[in-house]
Amino acid sequence: MEIKRFYDKPLAQASYLIIDNNEAAVVDPARDPQPYLDYLRKKDAKLTAIFETHPHADFVSSHLELKEKTGARIYINPDVGVDYKFEPLRHNEEVLIGDLVIRALFTPGHSPDHNSYLLIDNKGKEHAVFTGDSLFIGDVGRPDLREGAGNIQLSRKELAGLMYDTINNVFKNLNDDVIVYPAHGAGSLCGKNMSDELDSTIGKQKQTNWAFKVEDKDKFIEAFLEGQPFIPMYFPFDVDMNRSGAGSIEETLSKIPVVKNTSEINKDAVLVDVRDEDSFKEGHLKGAINIQAGEEDKFETWLGSIVNPKSPFYLIGANSDQIEKTKKRVSKIGYEGRLLGTYSVNGEKDVSDKQLDLDDFKNNTDNYTIVDIRNNSETEEGLFFNNAIAIPLPELKDRVNEIPTDKPIVVHCAGGYRSAIGSSLLQKEIPETTVYDLSDDVEKFK
CATH class of the missing domain: 3.40.250.10 (Rhodanese-like domain)
Incomplete structure (x- = not known):
């Protein structure tokens, strides 16, 4: 048995491959399917199952593309209300992966249709739980993202109450040595007090995670709702996109035109300049917004917080290499469909920023x-x-x-x-x- 984690640091997003006897499953895959396909090829393993914990708000999943490329089945809670073919999994229903058992646990609270997945090894021992956005290391998934998105929409107070029930009736009943593998780490906007650690155990979470320590339900709800971070405008958009399922990333990105001259740029569209701030301040196109796309910059989050998912925009970079890398990052939040074109700066300095004394x-x-x-x-x-x-x-x-x-x-x-x-x-x-x-x-x- 092998569990392989894939981690996207700018989005603080984790996904997992589970491999046993040349058979594999993936939990909450990121937008680009290629890293999973490459690793499966390296391990000579066949993907047979794709487990989605819920329709994610902060990134677009490659579950549909992986299904089309591998023939694997998608497993998800049927209350999600998706547009693609899937296999429904309700609480305590199971799927075999090699000699392993994956058991669905209904864990609402972050969303009303959330499943976690308990991995039971070939000796019948509870080994790990893939908790999606329900249980994080040090926190639990925020309850305020499904008031206006998804098939089922509940108030944040109702979801907070469901999370209390999930912690006390599901996670507390797991063995202390069960490893916790969440979908996000510190820096994600899906929680507020996440640890820098990427995994833990149920026992450690009982000792250190605030959500396990508040016994009164009303006090839990009050503490849970307080101080949640802002909600980027792209979050509801991604929930709906994940319910529909995204198409081929390569096919979509290949259709985005390259703009050769600034005269071709629609001046009514948003101009997103992804260069470093020094280059931008030295000279940039008039009206451009500088959302830097350095390797560890939270470019995706801020693109989706500043640019409305309905707004067409252009991507402006220093060269074609930077543009190609950033296009993939745009697709992580499903914005490639609004990208009118890309443009590599050729020395234009419509505007230069003044330097503060x-x-x-x-x-x-x-x-x-x-x-x-x-x-x-x-x-x-x-x-x-x-x-x-x-x-x-x-x-x-x-x-x-x-x-x-x-x-x-x-x-x-x-x-x-x-x-x-x-x-x-x-x-x-x-x-x-x-x-x-x-x-x-x-x-x-x-």
Whole structure:
């Protein structure tokens, strides 16, 4: 028996291959099926089962493409209400993978149609549980994503109550040495207090995870609902896409045109420039938004938080290599269908950003309008500047009218990545006002 984890760090998303006697199953596969296919070929194993815990909100799954390429069956809770052919699995129903048993556990709370999957080895011992977005290491999956998406829509309070039942009636009954393999790690917006560890045991979670320690249901619900992070606008879109099933990633990406001249670009579309902030500030197309796509940047999350899934957009990069890599990242959240084209910068400098005089800013902060774009949970702990206007980055575009334009504007976050997005967004929305990005110089004011 082998369990192979695949981990996408920018999305903090984990998926798993289970292999036994040359037969394999995958749990919650990511958008690109190729890494799984390559590993199966290396191990001379045949994929026979695809287990989906629920319709994911934060990424698009390759379950349908894997089914079409391998003939494997998709197993999921039937209440999901999907558009593709699947095998329904309800609580305690089982599937054989080699000499292993995979038992479905109904674990609602993050979603009302959530299954976890308990792996029982060839000796009948409970070995591991693949918990999807129900149980994380140190936390449980947020309950507020299915109020307006999916086949079944419940209030966050109702889902919080279901999560209490799941913890106490399902997970607490598992053996302490059962390994916990969740679908997400620290940095995911699907929870709020996740550990940096990628796996644990039921016993350790009983000792360290807050959700196992709150005995009163009403107190559990109150604690669970408090302080949840913002919901990116692409989340409901991805829930529906996963219920339908995404098509071939290669086929879709190959149809995206390459733009050779800026005159071909529709100026009404969103321009997403993925270059590093220094290159962007040196010169960029007018109206472009700088969402950097470095290897470990949370590009996918911020693309789906800033660009509406209904909005057509262009991808602008330094060269074709960067463009090709970023196109795949766009597809992770299902946005490739809105991508009108890609463009490699050829030295155009429609606009160059002005550099902030840091000494003048330090000595005369009242001469600037300071916009703090950190999340509410961050600004509640205190502002770096007493006169700052706090507007979280996901709300910035819709709240531009709250920002005075009689002074130069300085945008800051906690480290510099988000402020590159926020400052470029304000430059687009209020071009008549000078907008500066404090960037990583914010460290000097903490």
